[in-house]
Amino acid sequence: MRIDILTLFPAIFRGFLDESLVRLARERGIVEICLWDIRDHTDDKHRKVDDRPYGGGPGMVMMPGPVFAAAEAADAAAQPPARKLLLSPQGRTYTQALARELAAEPRLMLVCGRYEGFDERIPEGLGAEELSIGDYVLAGGEAAAMVVVESVVRLLPGAISDPESAALESFEDGSLDYPQYTRPPVFRGRAVPDVLLSGNHEAIRQWRAERARERTLARRPDLAAAGQAAPL
Numbered sequence: 001m002r003i004d005i006l007t008l009f010p011a012i013f014r015g016f017l018d019e020s021l022v023r024l025a026r027e028r029g030i031v032e033i034c035l036w037d038i039r040d041h042t043d044d045k046h047r048k049v050d051d052r053p054y055g056g057g058p059g060m061v062m063m064p065g066p067v068f069a070a071a072e073a074a075d076a077a078a079q080p081p082a083r084k085l086l087l088s089p090q091g092r093t094y095t096q097a098l099a100r101e102l103a104a105e106p107r108l109m110l111v112c113g114r115y116e117g118f119d120e121r122i123p124e125g126l127g128a129e130e131l132s133i134g135d136y137v138l139a140g141g142e143a144a145a146m147v148v149v150e151s152v153v154r155l156l157p158g159a160i161s162d163p164e165s166a167a168l169e170s171f172e173d174g175s176l177d178y179p180q181y182t183r184p185p186v187f188r189g190r191a192v193p194d195v196l197l198s199g200n201h202e203a204i205r206q207w208r209a210e211r212a213r214e215r216t217l218a219r220r221p222d223l224a225a226a227g228q229a230a231p232l
């Protein structure tokens with residue numbers, strides 16, 4: 001997969017791309033990630049990328065010209081044309097189901113906004129979907145783009161050494177994870193549940209399914225009500 005990221009602040013991504021899972025996936029050739037500085041695609045000497053909103057109001061709006069120029073340059077750099085996503089609190093809410101859908105694409109383009117938002121002709125003209133990572137407002141789309149990249153890259157074949165671990169995780173079956181424990185068996189007076197030390201695999205499976213269901217009901221009744229929680 002190839003992912004092009006358009007941003008006014010490419011340096012924000014450096015540590016993220018050069019560490020851990022994303023770094024490994026890049027080194028293994030599973031994903032190629034290219035950063036584009038939108039400011040490099042301005043055509044005035046002040047490298048202006050934003051302006052005041054027509055009709056008045058606070059803040060600045062990202063102008064269409066530089067974003068279009070950057071998107072066209074990125075699209076022309078490889079084939080096929082990318083599926084385009086604009087990170088914005090106005091977007092459709094991002095979910096694990098959408099991460100799975102995006103992981104099946106050959107190419108993605110993530111466009112990060114700053115300021116009060118985008119000129120509306122940007123999503124319209126680029127044919128880009130707007131995507132929000134949740135009901136809160138960030139200073140820009142960069143952190144949201146990292147969320148999308150990490151959640152997609154870890155689904156790519158070969159990115160995680162134990163594919164079973166991806167399949168067993170929260171949301172993949174519509175419920176939260178069961179509680180996990182490791183050594184020591186007693187930590188500051190709190191013991192690991194006996195069943196996990198019993199060696200009885202069927203009892204462990206049952207205990208985990210019950211805890212996952214309990215947790216999902218208590219913490220995410222919306223998920224539980226959607227009827228997706230795994231059967232016991």
Ligand code: ADE
Pocket residue numbers: 087088089131132133134135136137138139140141144
């Ligand atoms: N930009 C600002 N807030 C955002 C959010 N919640 N999701 C995606 N992009 C954003």
